[in-house]
Amino acid sequence: MDQGLKPSPHDYRGHPRTIIQEYYGMLECWIQGGCFYEHLPEDLAGQHWTPTDTKPNKQHSFVRAFLERVLQESKTDEKDMLFKYVSLGEKSSKKKKSIKKRTKLLTASEKKQLNLFKLQPDDINYALYLPLHELWKDYMRDLLCLEKVTSKNQSEAERRFMKSDLHGSFVTVIKSKCPSLIGLSGIVLQETKHTFKIITKSNQLKTLPKRGTIFSISLDDYIFTIYGSNFMFRASDRASRSFKVKLVTDLS
Numbered sequence: 507m508d509q510g511l512k513p514s515p516h517d518y519r520g521h522p523r524t525i526i527q528e529y530y531g532m533l534e535c536w537i538q539g540g541c542f543y544e545h546l547p548e549d550l551a552g553q554h555w556t557p558t559d560t561k562p563n564k565q566h567s568f569v570r571a572f573l574e575r576v577l578q579e580s581k582t583d584e585k586d587m588l589f590k591y592v593s594l595g596e597k598s599s600k601k602k603k604s605i606k607k608r609t610k611l612l613t614a615s616e617k618k619q620l621n622l623f624k625l626q627p628d629d630i631n632y633a634l635y636l637p638l639h640e641l642w643k644d645y646m647r648d649l650l651c652l653e654k655v656t657s658k659n660q661s662e663a664e665r666r667f668m669k670s671d672l673h674g675s676f677v678t679v680i681k682s683k684c685p686s687l688i689g690l691s692g693i694v695l696q697e698t699k700h701t702f703k704i705i706t707k708s709n710q711l712k713t714l715p716k717r718g719t720i721f722s723i724s725l726d727d728y729i730f731t732i733y734g735s736n737f738m739f740r741a742s743d744r745a746s747r748s749f750k751v752k753l754v755t756d757l758s
Contacts, residue, residue: 631709
């Protein structure tokens, strides 16, 4: 390396742009003077050379094989790319949420006016509702688990019975302020807040008032007593109601 071309600290004094220009000029002199490389001999010029180390890189081949195995091919649909665009000038309009209007249900008086609760003469047949009674008994057995009832958990079984659905049960009037109702029994077809509508074994429809009446319902070896005056709730209301223990002294 030519020591005469080496810049001295005094050469960098002055304007910065001038100093940089002088520095690049010195570098060019170094390169042309052969400080960085030299020309090949004439007998070697023009020949093709291959690197001596031709061993494949194991890491490179592993990474390439792993990526080809894991990465999936990008399947770009040309139609999707052509028709998709983003508008930079306009604000995107928000989609309006469709508000579903709540369907108005029929009231009890409207159902009564439409005779929805009225049975056709052909449907007033006690034998038709025996399967309903059997279905109710299976429902109550699963609900109350009578085989597991003891003196300790009897109150829990009574609470479940008070909230149960009595459609299909077989009820009997054991006491009533109206003497003509005593002894009537049948399968419950409809329960309202104030009445039980039953069908008797003689194929007759009877409406039994709850107020002032005591009913009994039998299920297997158990008999449940219901005081109608304290049972004046609809079936849907009883399911979510918590009952309190009350002393009953009369039929009022």
